[in-house]
Amino acid sequence: MDYRFLPKKGLSLFVDGLLKDFKVYGPVKMDGFPVYEEVSSAKELLLMHSPSHITPKKYLFPQRETLLRFKTGEKPQVEHAADADNQVLFGIHPCDIHAIRLLDRVFAYGTPDVNYLRRREKTIIIGTECLPDKFCFCRSVNTMTAANDFDLFIHDIGAGFLVKIGTEKGKELLFRHVKTRKATIKEISKLVEFHKKKESMFTASINAEPSTLPLIYSGSYDSPVWEEIGKICYGCGSCNLVCPTCYCFDVRDDISLNMKDGERYRVWDGCLLEDFAKVAGGHNFRKTRGERLRHRFNRKFQFQVDKFGGLFCVGCGRCSRACLVNINIVEITNKLIEERETGKKE
Amino acid sequence: MESPYLLRQARIERITRLTEKERLFRLVFEDDKTLGHVPGQFIMLSIFGAGEAPISVSSPPDTRNEFEICVRVVGSLTNVLHTLLKGSTVGIRGPYGKGFPVKEIENKDILLIAGGIGLVPMRSLIKTILLKRGAYGRITLLYGVKSPEDILFKDELDEWSKVPDFDLRITVDKPHPLWKGHTGVVTRYLPELKIDAERTAAVIVGPPVMYKYVIMGLGEKRIAGHEIFLSLERRMKCGIGKCGHCQINSVYICQEGPVFRLSDIRRLREAI
Amino acid sequence: MTKNMPKPKVAFFSFTCCEGCQLQVLSCEDELVDILNLIEIVNFREAIDEKRDDYDIAFIEGSVSRQHEIEEVKKIREKANVVVALGACSSTGGLNCLKNKFPMEEVKKVVYGEKSKYYKYFDTIPARPLDAVIPVDYYLHGCPITKSEFLNVLKALLTGKRPDMPNYPVCVDCKMTGNICVFEKGKTCMGPVTRAGCDAICVTYGAVCWGCRGTVDNPNTESHEETLRIYGLTADDLVRSFDLYGGWNKYGGSK
Structure with a gap:
């Protein structure tokens, strides 16, 4: 892999350069918390931040996205909407880089989802490093570092930035806007050191090999855990909506007041919400919160793994962080592991 | 790359009122291509401004650019559909999913069990089978409805009952003053059916509550799990395996179903 | 047509x-x-x-x-x-x-x-x-x-269609809007049990949700009481929070 060294002041030049051709989104502070917003200069960007509440997936799979535009009438007219700008997602953490890799797979699988794929095509991903908080557990699911699936990866090494080249496109952009030089072994080793430090900082971890988790989950269908956490769960869907790999959506129509022009759009949905699996006739296939929690946890550790390969939990801890009743994905998983080991299921 | 959400437009050519709540719509595409479906598949039906919903196809495969759907008023979109007049245009995507194994069940006795509007996709299958009557053995249709007023396709049921070797039994849930036929749930009539389990394929379509009991009943008849086919209903928003609503464990109903072989989903928790 | x-x-x-x-x-x-x-x-x-x-x-x-x-x-x-x-x-x-x-x-x-x-x-x-x-x-x-x-x-x-009435809580609207959770900021709100559809306008503009839209169909009221308690609300505060827009459900027309 190609590593370059970018002097400290080069970053601002680089971002200015990007801003000429792209919308640039990156982490900024809002009410004291990191969120991804559009930026107009490098000054606004956070170079080291804890995980954002809402994931950067919103730039690839927006909360609300128009799919079709139509005109009603005798002969309705319909056209496909695929509005996508060239964009740079800056400051994407390894967990979210992995999450985007998984979303790429989902939306390309079977019938390709043109809306997502078109946005993705026009997106440049620039990763940055991070340090874990008490909810992060990426180390436990092999997503602590990202080897590829980004265009560039920038790491602050004090005197300047170590820039890992992920794609030709990323390299071309870097070379177009700033002068860099080949990074020295010493500079590269700073990233290795950083990873060592990061690795030692996790307080949350899953007590089993990631590859064993699908099996553990498949054996835990009848665990009492689901009913227990179902009792305290709000069914508010926050865990779904902050998850970087949740991609379920609802499709709705909106029509303007002239009752002629309208659009069909999709919005984020969540399997924890009461009506998610309810059919028009009224039957609800996952009526209890416990069933819905089981479904969500299994989607992360078993169901989607069977379907797409690879765990669908990237260890960002957002769901645990967002849960008001402290349903913690690491604790639940460890509990299931323990139940399996002790064979205890009262 | 074309958007999977784009649709073909179809005109409502005929509307037939079947019951208080159900109407049959004959739809003709604006283009000259067929729908190209197999019995048991579904389409996504659009009314602009009202939305989109999965609807099963009720007619057999057709060489013309037309097909039929039978729709009960149950939700928002179906409500609006029932206010549309002949000549209105609707949007169609699909067909989607896997249908009934029409070819595989050839040369077998066919046991069909339908509950309520389960007869709608079943009709597509029955009509397909009857077009090639000689290729199939005895046909038994057990059809359960709430009350006599709910019986769909009355004329066609009459016709089918006259087909040689076609045993039709309709049962209504509760006794009704105007009903002289069978009463009670469909499972009640399973024991008395003469079935050669070795050469029978069973197909079940009905409301969620029906499956468990019918499957038990068929088990008692010694029909093997791989000879039982059923169509599962779930909420669907995309039809292309993305939106997540129809997911049961690792299975997307819109992709791998709605028709399943019982032996394939027996271990699929939440399926039945 | x-x-x-x-x-x-x-x-x-x-x-x-x-x-x-x-x-x-x-x-x-x-x-x-x-x-x-x-x-x-x-x-x-x-x-x-x-x-x-x-x-x-x-x-x-x-x-x-x-x-x-x-x-x-x-x-x-x-x-x-x-x-x-x-x-x-x-x-x-x-x-x-x-x-x-x-x-x-x-x-x-x-x-x-x-x-x-x-x-x-x-x-x-x-x-x-x-x-x-x-x-x-x-x-x-x-x-x-x-x-x-x-x-x-x-x-x-x-x-001719049935108007959509959300049966999910304001938390959803907050996430859609990208708000930082009120609880995260150390305050409390009624959002987790309140029916959404307001685009979380109060939270978006710096206030908290008072629950004016009534609850979702099946609110987890017990959990919410517990959450509010953990965030420092007294028993009286709790009653007031739930009473403000929930008076009918609680007191009905009995008195």
């Missing part, structure tokens, strides 16, 4: 409330021309002089809190094909139901003055939502309602 119908006739009525929801309707200035192309307004005291009784759709604002209002809303129900409860007072009983905690005699004394010997003659009954008196077809929640939701209900009725 739906069945050719004449413009539906629409009426607005107001009972016990601040009339703020009607004001929201009237604030649809930019949309007014389009609206009047679609419907005919035949009764709307706050906006027009005309008063006709031949309406198809009735939007009813306010809770029912006097005996004679019961008769009035019943009459409206008889005439209208569709009745829509407009705003919190009408859809859930709203703030007005706070008075149901007390005996009506006491309420009258406080409101009209004990010294006035006439307080006895004022007609007041425990405040109640519209559906405690007549069947309601659709609900517009909120204190006040949101303009966009009003327009959506109107469009749905004209399309």
Whole structure:
């Protein structure tokens, strides 16, 4: 892999350069918390931040996205909407880089989802490093570092930035806007050191090999855990909506007041919400919160793994962080592991 | 790359009122291509401004650019559909999913069990089978409805009952003053059916509550799990395996179903 | 090509409330021309002089809190094909139901003055939502309602479809908007049990959710009480939080 060294002041030049051709989104502070917003200069960007509440997936799979535009009438007219700008997602953490890799797979699988794929095509991903908080557990699911699936990866090494080249496109952009030089072994080793430090900082971890988790989950269908956490769960869907790999959506129509022009759009949905699996006739296939929690946890550790390969939990801890009743994905998983080991299921 | 959400437009050519709540719509595409479906598949039906919903196809495969759907008023979109007049245009995507194994069940006795509007996709299958009557053995249709007023396709049921070797039994849930036929749930009539389990394929379509009991009943008849086919209903928003609503464990109903072989989903928790 | 119908006739009525929801309707200035192309307004005291009784759709604002209002809303129900409860007072009983905690005699004394010997003659009954008196077809929640939701209900009725009423909590709207959770900021709110549809407007503008839209179908009230307790609310605070817009569910019309 190609590593370059970018002097400290080069970053601002680089971002200015990007801003000429792209919308640039990156982490900024809002009410004291990191969120991804559009930026107009490098000054606004956070170079080291804890995980954002809402994931950067919103730039690839927006909360609300128009799919079709139509005109009603005798002969309705319909056209496909695929509005996508060239964009740079800056400051994407390894967990979210992995999450985007998984979303790429989902939306390309079977019938390709043109809306997502078109946005993705026009997106440049620039990763940055991070340090874990008490909810992060990426180390436990092999997503602590990202080897590829980004265009560039920038790491602050004090005197300047170590820039890992992920794609030709990323390299071309870097070379177009700033002068860099080949990074020295010493500079590269700073990233290795950083990873060592990061690795030692996790307080949350899953007590089993990631590859064993699908099996553990498949054996835990009848665990009492689901009913227990179902009792305290709000069914508010926050865990779904902050998850970087949740991609379920609802499709709705909106029509303007002239009752002629309208659009069909999709919005984020969540399997924890009461009506998610309810059919028009009224039957609800996952009526209890416990069933819905089981479904969500299994989607992360078993169901989607069977379907797409690879765990669908990237260890960002957002769901645990967002849960008001402290349903913690690491604790639940460890509990299931323990139940399996002790064979205890009262 | 074309958007999977784009649709073909179809005109409502005929509307037939079947019951208080159900109407049959004959739809003709604006283009000259067929729908190209197999019995048991579904389409996504659009009314602009009202939305989109999965609807099963009720007619057999057709060489013309037309097909039929039978729709009960149950939700928002179906409500609006029932206010549309002949000549209105609707949007169609699909067909989607896997249908009934029409070819595989050839040369077998066919046991069909339908509950309520389960007869709608079943009709597509029955009509397909009857077009090639000689290729199939005895046909038994057990059809359960709430009350006599709910019986769909009355004329066609009459016709089918006259087909040689076609045993039709309709049962209504509760006794009704105007009903002289069978009463009670469909499972009640399973024991008395003469079935050669070795050469029978069973197909079940009905409301969620029906499956468990019918499957038990068929088990008692010694029909093997791989000879039982059923169509599962779930909420669907995309039809292309993305939106997540129809997911049961690792299975997307819109992709791998709605028709399943019982032996394939027996271990699929939440399926039945 | 739906069945050719004449413009539906629409009426607005107001009972016990601040009339703020009607004001929201009237604030649809930019949309007014389009609206009047679609419907005919035949009764709307706050906006027009005309008063006709031949309406198809009735939007009813306010809770029912006097005996004679019961008769009035019943009459409206008889005439209208569709009745829509407009705003919190009408859809859930709203703030007005706070008075149901007390005996009506006491309420009258406080409101009209004990010294006035006439307080006895004022007609007041425990405040109640519209559906405690007549069947309601659709609900517009909120204190006040949101303009966009009003327009959506109107469009749905004209399309013939059932207006969407979210059955998920305000947390969803907050996440869609990208708000930082109120609890994360150390404050508390009623969002996790409150029916969404407001785009979390209060939180977006720096306030918290008070629960004006009533609860979702199956709120986890116990969990929410526990959460509020953990975040430092006293037993009294708790009661107040749930009572503010939940008076009808809690006290009903019993006193």
